[in-house]
Amino acid sequence: MQNALTPAEVLELVIRGDYHDPFSVLGMHRERGKLVVRALLPGAVSAAVVDGKTGNILVPMQRLGDTALLFAEIPGRKELFRYRLKIDWGTHEQELEDAYRFPPVLGDIDVWLLSEGTHHRPYEKLGAHPAVMDGVSGVSFAVWAPNAQRVSVVGDFNGWDGRRHMMRFRHECGVWEMFVPHVMPGDLYKYEIRDIDGNVRLKADPYAFRSQLRPDTASIVHWLPPVAPSDEVRKAANALDAPVSIYEVHLGSWRTPEDGRRWLSYRELAEQLVPYVKSLAFTHIELMPINEHPLDDSWGYQSTGIYAPTARFGTPEDFRDFVETAHAYGIGVILDWVPAHFPADAHGLARFDGTALYEHEDPREGIHQDWGSVIYNYGRTEVQNYLVGNALYWIERYGVDGLRVDAVASMLYRDYSRAPGQWIPNKYGGRENLEAIAFLRKLNETVGIDRPEAVTMAEESTSFPAVSRPVGDGGLGFHYKWNLGWMHDTLSYMHEDPLFRKYHHDKMRFGLMYAYSENFILPLSHDEVVHCKGSLIGKMPGDEWQRFANLRAYFGFMWGFPGKKLLFMGGEFAQYREWNANGSLDWNLLQYPLHAGVQRVIRDLNTVYRDFPPLYRLDFDPAGFEWIIHNDVDESVFSFLRWDEERRFVVVISNFTPVPRYGYRIGVPQPGWYREIINTDAVIYGGSGIHNHELLAQPVPANGMPWSLEVTAPPLATCMLIRKES
Structure with a gap:
């Protein structure tokens, strides 16, 4: 088991990118009364530790054998302090903040809610979030992968090398997290996951706010959109x-x-x-x-x-x-x-x-x-x-x-x-x-x-x-x-x-x-x-x-x-x-x-x-609908009323045959004049132009109603009528 490993075995795992707790090794640590800085820098020719306050080089780093692990003991210092790494990559030099000097990304409340499963807005913490930590701009990464042996964030910013930014595991909620300085919106990234069986998988971020277009599959660092206000x-x-x-x-x-x-x-x-x-x-x-x-x-x-x-x-x-x-x-x-x-x-x-x-x-x-x-x-x-x-x-x-x-x-x-x-x-x-x-x-x-x-x-x-x-x-x-x-x-x-x-x-x-x-x-x-x-x-x-x-x-x-x-x-x-x-x-x-x-x-x-x-107010209330004619099987005509809560109504008539029905009597609930508000047989729609002009309700009972109209049901058409207000 890894918790029983010797220090040398731990370092070997770190160098291979196989260690589950890289933050316990990399970065700045107190060890035997001294401050030690370690950095895993594949491809680096050399590196030095720089004072974060003064910008002065404090000490060059040594290489562990022929590996990519560099380390340095800091003379004359006992308390942890801000530092940077000055790295010679052979083709250029670069002064960088060390990702392993920053504290955890997730707070105690976030960890609690995520582990409890009651974080209704997990996207506010998981995924990639541009942030400033300890005065340094970068991106906070967090991903749920509770059974992984190791998770790294990889991208253009680290040559897609999973050894560069191995993440911190939060056992309480199964999340791997890390603040990576200098990463910016627009940078491509994925998660390199050494899974439960030791296989390496390259995964897009489940919470990515922006992604590449197929066939490319990388996630893109992007700002979380601002909250849109509620709108009455x-x-x-x-x-x-x-x-x-x-x-x-x-x-x-x-x-x-x-x-x-x-x-x-x-x-x-x-x-x-x-x-x-x-x-x-x-x-x-x-x-x-x-x-x-x-x-x-x-x-x-x-x-x-x-x-x-x-x-x-x-x-x-x-x-x-x-x-x-x-x-x-x-x-x-x-x-x-x-x-x-x-x-x-x-x-x-x-x-x-x-x-x-x-x-x-x-x-x-x-x-x-x-x-x-x-x-x-x-x-x-x-x-x-x-x-x-x-x-x-x-x-x-x-x-x-x-x-x-x-x-x-x-x-x-x-x-x-x-x-x-x-x-x-x-x-x-x-x-x-x-x-x-x-x-x-x-x-x-x-x-x-x-x-x-x-x-x-x-x-x-x-x-x-x-x-x-x-x-x-x-x-x-x-x-x-x-x-x-x-x-x-x-x-x-x-x-x-x-x-x-x-x-x-x-x-x-x-x-x-x-x-x-x-x-x-x-x-x-x-x-x-x-x-x-x-x-x-x-x-x-x-x-x-x-x-x-x-x-x-x-x-x-x-x-x-x-x-x-x-x-x-x-x-x-x-x-x-x-x-x-x-x-x-x-x-x-x-x-x-x-x-x-x-x-x-x-x-x-x-x-x-x-x-x-009346056509929408009582859509889900039986009081909003009433059949006038639903059993005229031979002539394939349907007619009904739509009501609203103020007892206003629209008469709907549908004729599903190509035969116009002249003098077709339908019951209506109130007397007065009626007019069409739409007729799908109108000439402007491509129809034959058979219309109902203004109709006066007659005191002739029909369809269980005290008044009725003699309408024309146009061929293969639906028309709607309303009672004219006096």
Whole structure:
């Protein structure tokens, strides 16, 4: 064992870079009544100890044999003092502070919280932080690797030599740490880890705030972004009773530069994308993951650097500028966030110190069957802190408005996408992943307490109960849940020829059976336009005119239906092609009237949605919805009311056949004149122009209501009516 080694054996291990406690040997020490300075300087020709106060050379250093270890006894001194090392590298001389003269980086409270697993902002201490210690500028490094035999920080500043800056181990919390003088923001670095088995691994920093662009994998020293202030305006815009209409974007393929570059920058996107989203009256942008990731084709969902905005589009400051620009336009920013898994790339988290540190040892728990990725071990408090801290990091340090949590279903169930015998039951013998459930509750409680202006959204595809209910009521604590069932049912209905839709009528109304079980977002996301699923317009039946009319009518139905809205880029102008992440959207299609008409209808639907509170105020309250007609199977017509808390209402009518319905009677709750606020059959959208002019309610009961209107239901169209105020 190393603690029983002789002094000579210890020095030999230090020289080889194999010693677990280099600070006990290197630097300045009192030994037998004398001060001794030792430094391991591979490649140095000679060195001397310099008085840190006067700058005078005190004594030249001697070399231990033919090794890289140099040492000196300091004459006439008994007390420890500040010193530097003057080093002759053969080609040049350099005067440096000795990293081994500085005290520990972590304070007692940090060590306690990290060891206890209650440090909600571990990124404030772990990772690389530019700092000043004892009047010297440098960088504090700290990394969790409790089972490593030795950890060094390596980079351009030490020739990537793991012997130069071997770190101090804090047994209490499993963290290796060190202050390295003279390192600056912009310097490249990694951790060289001699793992539990003695193998040397070169790892990127799990907490790196900036990383190199693939194929390079080094971390980059960068300042921790300042805290973004809380914003009551943004809090109100994210609320359950607010209009929320989300434009989902993959930044790399929204639009490509005209000068041949692969991507627009964050700042160019702020100048182009944000005003575009504003012009279409969306309330939020949702970005597919912008964390650093090694494979373009993963779209960011397999990240090796969850604290670093990807370098594909610029610097962390550039990304923060994008968020601030969006906010200046009144647009919220939501990030897709992936705590379900991570890739097994050698430079990443996998077997970080030679053990399953962030993941599970058993592949029945630790390998994601669908993606070949690695699953986080949610039962470890350090892993929970890593992830919860990351959620707070994006909200607090970049000011993002929310996180859409990816693949929640795969987290909730131990048997997700696994055959019998390929999964391990929980302690009660069940299939639920109790540790993941506890993690998600902790995540949502922490965000709710520390940054209540932000929201979390679950992409959850099963019937797991109470996903968007408070933790105190037994729920998972998300604010919103994606309604994937509604999306699948309604798209399946729209795919049918109108002649046969009467046989699938329930698909459009079934969503009301469970609409108030969760706080739902209605998503038409990227998942529906990739992997041979075609485009939205490609799912519509009929000739060209009918396909576009179907899509416009569907959008109108969606914007009238209870729930917040989400549309993936390209859908707003009916892109024909399936989405391709390696190219731009087909913006040239906007020269054609039918495509431009879809874009206009999205703009106007968003505007109407925001302008009329009944369409959003009671999205999650049954009092906000009332069927007028849901059983007209033969004519495929649906009509309903949307109410707000002040009993104002909007009438929604959808006709999903190409046959206009003239003199179609629908009940209404109040007398008076009614007018259209939108009609997806309008000529400006590419429709046939069949409108309802002002309509006077008649005292003829219909559909259980005392008054009624004789409306025209345009072909393959949705229209909305309001009662005119007298």
